[in-house]
Amino acid sequence: MLIICPHCKKQHNIDEKRIPPSVKMARCQGCNQQFPLEFSRQAPPAAPKPVAPTPAPKRTNGVRRIGVSLSKGGVGKTTTAVNLAAGLAMAGFRVLLVDTDTQGQSAFMLGLKPKAGLTELVAEELPAAEAVIPARKNLWLLAGGKGLAGLKRIIDRKDFGGEQTMADAITPLETAYDYVVVDTSPGWDPLTVNVLFYVNELLTPVSLEVMSLQGFGEFLKSIAAIQKYRKEVALKYILPTFRDQRVKQSDDFFAQLKKLYGPMVCEPIRYNVRLSEAPAYGQTIYEFAPGSNGAHDYRELIRKVAGDPTLFT
Numbered sequence: 001m002l003i004i005c006p007h008c009k010k011q012h013n014i015d016e017k018r019i020p021p022s023v024k025m026a027r028c029q030g031c032n033q034q035f036p037l038e039f040s041r042q043a044p045p046a047a048p049k050p051v052a053p054t055p056a057p058k059r060t061n062g063v064r065r066i067g068v069s070l071s072k073g074g075v076g077k078t079t080t081a082v083n084l085a086a087g088l089a090m091a092g093f094r095v096l097l098v099d100t101d102t103q104g105q106s107a108f109m110l111g112l113k114p115k116a117g118l119t120e121l122v123a124e125e126l127p128a129a130e131a132v133i134p135a136r137k138n139l140w141l142l143a144g145g146k147g148l149a150g151l152k153r154i155i156d157r158k159d160f161g162g163e164q165t166m167a168d169a170i171t172p173l174e175t176a177y178d179y180v181v182v183d184t185s186p187g188w189d190p191l192t193v194n195v196l197f198y199v200n201e202l203l204t205p206v207s208l209e210v211m212s213l214q215g216f217g218e219f220l221k222s223i224a225a226i227q228k229y230r231k232e233v234a235l236k237y238i239l240p241t242f243r244d245q246r247v248k249q250s251d252d253f254f255a256q257l258k259k260l261y262g263p264m265v266c267e268p269i270r271y272n273v274r275l276s277e278a279p280a281y282g283q284t285i286y287e288f289a290p291g292s293n294g295a296h297d298y299r300e301l302i303r304k305v306a307g308d309p310t311l312f313t
Contacts, residue, residue, distance in 0.1 A: 005033065005291070028291070063174045066181050066236075066305070067199035071222065072215030073186030075207040076241040079275055080301075081183035082109045083294075084203070086284040087302035089139035091311045093178040097135065098170065099144030100195055101185035107143045110135045111282020117143030119151045122169040132173065136284075142170075144183075148191060155190040166194035188222060196226045196233050203237040203305070208244075208253040208268070239301065240268035266304055269297045 005028035027034050068081040078101070085097040098118060099106035107114050114133050121131035121142065135141040155162045174180050184195050196202075202223070206216045216238075226233060238261050244250045257265050269275075270293045278288035285294045299312045 104145035119147035243268035
């Protein structure tokens with residue numbers, strides 16, 4: 001008997017005689033979701049009809065610079081930056097992912113071990129061709145890591161224009177890409193300021209809990225201070241993360257964000273264990289668990305950012 005998961009469409013060949021009569025539910029080994037057995041017993045699908053190839057996505061008018069930033073940690077910034085960049089690349093856009101965190105977790109999440117990255121590019125120790133490494137089809141990485149601590153000192157020593165250090169290094173490269181996605185570290189340091197003097201759009205992940213919302217309020221004040229000197233940077237997307245629909249407070253916080261910020265608020269990323277498991281395998285959520293809630297929610301984010309609701313359909 002063929003059983004097809006209604007969530008991720010994974011097929012399971014099971015001996016019907018081995019299913020006890022009292023069993024009414026099954027659990028998919030692909031997406032780990034439960035579903036009723038009576039709705040999933042189907043005949044093998046017919047051969048698919050030929051379809052026209054999916055048209056290429058509309059190209060952006062020049063590169064879009066998106067910073068994924070919030071001064072509080074533990075809200076899913078790196079998870080969001082990596083899956084945002086990877087999703088845009090899957091949609092056919094050319095994407096550069098820049099990691100400005102000394103932990104260098106973006107490379108780890110993509111299963112990469114770069115020998116160089118942003119530090120070497122800014123310090124002019126390596127040309128861009130060696131500092132930028134391919135990560136996936138249409139996706140390139142400018143890695144972070146411990147070396148960024150030295151880069152912070154270089155910025156601090158500058159008497160003038162230190163806030164433009166990163167922009168000066170990346171701007172000559174960006175014409176090769178449709179999107180530059182920048183992952184930032186928690187806190188407020190010279191590199192974070194550099195990011196805000198480079199990007200034009202901010203995507204802020206906010207976990208649906210009290211401390212994260214408090215940190216979001218403080219972050220807005222910091223952004224307002226930067227906008228006095230650089231009006232181009234603007235908060236475009238607020239992404240609620242770790243939504244747990246079993247917890248009433250989670251939904252209350254989401255409703256509050258929607259009321260205050262309206263269309264800037266994206267559909268939330270639901271709490272999903274697959275998102276925390278994927279980095280151990282060096283995979284994006286689309287590779288590790290394509291039928292999971294996490295993959296579904298990040299695809300929805302890609303559609304919103306790209307302004308194209310037809311992507312991945």
